[in-house]
Amino acid sequence: MKSGIRIGFSIHPRWVDHGGLKAFIQPLQRAGLSALEFELDDHLDSWHDSLPLMETAAEQGLELSFHAPYRAPHSLLGFAGDRRPLLECEYRPLLEIAERFARQAGSLSVLVLHPAVSQPPAAPAALVVDTISYLQWVAESFPNLHLALENNHPQVRDEIKIGILRADILQIAGCLPPNRLGICWDMGHDYLSHQEDEPSLEWLSRVIHVHVHDVGMEDLDHYPLVFGNVPHQLWLQGLRKAGMNGIVVLELKGERLKGWPIDQVSSVLISSVETIAREVL
16 A cells, blocks of 8 residues: 655755755755745744745645744743734744645645644743644634644753643643644654654644654764664554655754765765665655
């Protein structure tokens, strides 16, 4: 039976600086790539180049998924309270970009969202309430987006962070039905939080989107699949057996590859996509 899994890449305008999207993406397409994921964050460098890149990707027939803003200064704190009107005004123009591309494609597009994070003082229970309020607003306001709640990276230093453990993500995801809210399984985050056990059927059945990346020295993540530390092969095979229908995104941070020769970067990107293709297609 043919797999319903597609392979994507977390694109950023910096990846295509040296020849345009077509030249960058063609070798990856030959390796099995058919989708691109865009981060909707107007504070990112080269944000002004992101919308034209989305348009080019759509014109070239690539499936698009999106990542809602989550980096500082964006924050969900207070979404269930007095700050909600201000936060809606902040997030709406960015999420409307994803909604528009989904309408143009004529099908639901995945929107990845993170649970809330805070610096002290903050109560985890309040972060859960803010996260659920935000998810419900997005689901109601953007009907062409299928939301995917991502398991968070483990807390760093004194961060207060929810949604790290699978059980916590499942509990939050219960606020909406599966046809509106699924799970984005970040496998690198699971590895860093020492959740290397076989996931439950409940978890596998709720996953609609995946972020795959490797973890190198000093627990730095978002590398290509070059170290073999993250057990993605076992986990991806489990998702395929469970009948997942969604995108597996090779989610990288370009700064991890600074100083690598350009031909080596190209080689590891292609080999990483080929590795995923062998596991899911």
